[in-house]
Amino acid sequence: MDAEDAEDAEDAVGLAGMDAQVVVVGAGPVGLLLAGELRLGGAHVVVLERRTAPITESRASTLHARTMEIFDQRGLLGPLGVPARETRGHFGGVPLDFGRLDSRYPGLWKVLQVRTEALLGQWATGLGADVRRGHELTALTERAGHVEAEAVGPEGTVRLRARYVVGCDGEDSTVRRLAGFGFPGSDASRELLRADVAGIDIPDRRFQRFADGLAVAARRADGVTRVMVHEFAGRPEVRTGAPAFAETAAAWARVTGEDISQGTPLWSNAFGNACRQADRYRKNRVLLAGDAAHRQMPVGGQALNLGLQDAMNLGWKLAAHVSGRAPAGLLDTYHQERHAVGARTLADITAQAAILLGGPEVDGLRAVFEELIAVDRAAVHLTGKISGLDTRYGGGPGDDPRLGARLPLHDLETARGPLNAAEPLRSGQGLLLCLCKDGVPDPWPRSTAAPWADRVRTVTAAPVPDGALSGAENVLVRPDGHIAWVDGDADGLRAALGRWFGAPAGV
Ligand SMILES: Cc1cc2nc3c(=O)[nH]c(=O)nc-3n(C[C@H](O)[C@H](O)[C@H](O)COP(=O)(O)OP(=O)(O)OC[C@H]3O[C@@H](n4cnc5c(N)ncnc54)[C@H](O)[C@@H]3O)c2cc1C
Structure with missing residues (x-):
């Protein structure tokens, strides 16, 4: 057991003398989504934001298919309305069709960042996040069992004691600097x-x-x-x-x-085209997400979407951790899963920058790329990557390709009528989907999951005829919509429940 594990094991639960269980620094899109996710998981959260008002300037304007799915999983698409959709995107300026993505939301959805931030801000505060504008973080001190965050606000200096601090404070992150994270990579050459x-x-x-x-x-x-x-x-x-x-x-x-x-x-x-990535996304009680964790050229809408998906991965894990429900090691899967996705995306953006911004010396490379992108499999591969749909986390024992992949948002046939698979995830709980062939579910999956019923909802539906779930009978899904277990026996299901959701109730 290393020092971090030992601290995790001793972590106090609840507020216990703290001002917040989690302080999030930065009320940009990533900080706001994270704050909402933490509240959904029951954590007490304060957000410190140095700006007195939200941004009004034009920044990112594209939500990718996976982000739209995530928003659906949290019921955010209703308030967003139906955004304009484009199907034509690009890889380093070479046209690429996103209209055929295998998703409920194929395409590039045009939403100005100011709108995304307003939506997430309303959602997070509606769930009870305490967003304090006009507060600039200036110091961070790690103490035994907590972190002290110092900020300068309208009423002078304030000090907050929190179990964890998450830096969502953008590419020049103060949290990253104060906590001493390494940030290797290269500066802009173009x-x-x-x-x-x-x-x-x-x-x-x-x-x-x-x-x-x-x-x-x-x-x-x-x-x-x-x-x-x-x-x-x-x-x-x-x-x-x-x-x-x-x-x-x-x-x-x-x-x-x-x-x-x-x-x-x-x-x-x-x-x-600066390209840097924090060497770790967690250092004891301090974590990083969004642009604070990775700096990249904002091309193809990947910067914002990558950060939102960091927040979605971290929120439920950190909430479970500070609430004392998390199994050992759960919080560290955030770094393991998202650092790898970040590295892959940065490599992708570097390749795009080379063929986009290179002069005549890259004409040959571009020509080859244009040929390759015309091959269907290559286009499907690239759009899957850029859209975030093919992100797959190490799913645990077994080699089923669905393990760790996202739950496709099919319309499920249930006894109460059709149900969008996103709906049962809106509470922020996990989901056990029992797809029963003859309308009569096997009783064992539900009874096996019963001791986790406070954290995992069970839904019974008809089998899904097409796509990734065809042939599947029982599927366990994490709160972020990624598949944790598919088919197998009660022991396998019990192990997966324990691995992602902690000990059964009463133990
Ligand atoms: C000028 C600009 C143009 C961009 N254009 C595009 C684009 O065209 N396409 C694209 O995909 N992406 C673009 N991006 C990138 C995209 O906006 C970011 O990826 C996205 O905003 C990341 O969200 P975030 O929440 O991680 O960080 P940010 O949106 O940067 O939010 C960080 C927040 O932290 C706050 N903060 C910082 N330091 C402190 C502190 N010490 N104390 C308290 N609060 C603090 C900031 O005020 C800010 O509100 C652009 C970014 C910028 C800056």
């Missing part, structure tokens, strides 16, 4: 300038390559055009703020020959 501009009339361009650079232009319904430009020979500037629009307009003119300098800039921004 830069893109972008701006949202009113009052210009230029052709839409989708990753159009010119002799000296790359240009993107997309006119929105409100008449505002987002332009993005990269000069192949350019190198990143050392910046202390956003670039002046004149700089972007000048680069645009050099690359495309068009003059947009008379437009009205509404937002300007520069970003590069």
